[in-house]
């Protein structure tokens with residue numbers, strides 16, 4: 001009880017309705033509170049804990065790195081094994097031209113770096129992003145956010161940002177030669193996990209190439225297996241010029257990255273040199289966790305099982321109060337009647353031991369984005385609890 005009061009008193013709050021689980025430990029797909037109550041975690045730190053909690057491969061990698069060294073120098077000066085391994089691994093799994101990585105600490109920093117890189121390359125001002133997009137909360141990412149109500153009390157933000165409609169062809173007419181970059185999420189993380197149409201992305205790619213606009217994919221949520229592919233761009237095959245990663249990349253540790261061609265990245269080192277600086281970006285302990293995440297995902301064929309896990313959710317989530325299920329892979333949005341039913345649902349599900357969450361922009365949907373390692377039994381058990389809760393809502 002005193003923890004709750006202290007949390008509300010001493011830690012800055014971002015809403016009036018935090019979930020307030022008093023976390024004692026977390027293992028696999030379970031989070032335990034201070035009373036040892038077990039919760040099945042269907043949110044995974046909002047698409048971050050790719051391998052679930054306390055995965056042995058991550059614990060081992062982190063401990064081994066801690067025994068060697070933690071932070072030794074700002075980004076880009078010393079050669080450190082784990083950041084290097086991670087950059088090589090990303091080059092291996094991304095398209096050939098995305099072969100050079102800049103490591104940061106978070107998703108929003110990856111977006112900031114990507115926007116800067118595009119501006120530095122083509123010396124243009126305008127940044128295009130989509131309505132209902134969420135790219136982070138720092139000034140540049142917030143300027144790109146596709147929701148004015150989230151921005152207006154924080155103005156002035158960065159000028160020359162414009163939003164277009166997701167999956168809308170007409171709005172692509174704004175992609176002219178004044179545009180520096182266009183930022184697209186292959187699947188929108190803040191709506192109901194709407195998936196970008198292949199035809200739309202192809203058209204964007206065509207215009208970007210013609211007008212020398214940098215196409216940036218925000219794969220901060222789609223990256224590292226969540227859609228059933230290693231990266232979200234693989235859903236369409238349409239490749240970006242810069243890709244931003246974070247969340248699931250660290251398997252529960254804080255990390256971000258923007259990746260582009262070696263030629264593009266070289267802009268950051270000249271005129272001025274030190275064009276983008278970070279102290280902790282590419283922290284060796286976080287990189288060790290990221291390398292372990294990618295190795296474990298690939299060697300255990302975890303991504304290959306994502307689609308069958310989605311199908312199991314769909315099979316067991318049939319209920320009269322569910323209007324529709326949206327999304328792709330283990331990005332599942334359950335549409336209910338309205339915002340009130342969603343709020344009620346999330347709280348009641350928590351009482352019954354299942355963690356679900358909201359969407360920033362779509363208030364009629366419940367977010368399900370469990371660890372990719374969730375077991376078939378836990379899917380069936382959590383769906384049965386969800387249906388019980390729905391009976392009550």
Ligand SMILES: Cc1ncc(COP(=O)(O)O)c(C=O)c1O
Pocket residue numbers: 046106107108109134135136137185189218219220221246247
């Ligand atoms: C698609 C997307 N982009 C960017 C971000 C920002 O990432 P971070 O919270 O690590 O800054 C998020 C976080 O939710 C996200 O979902």
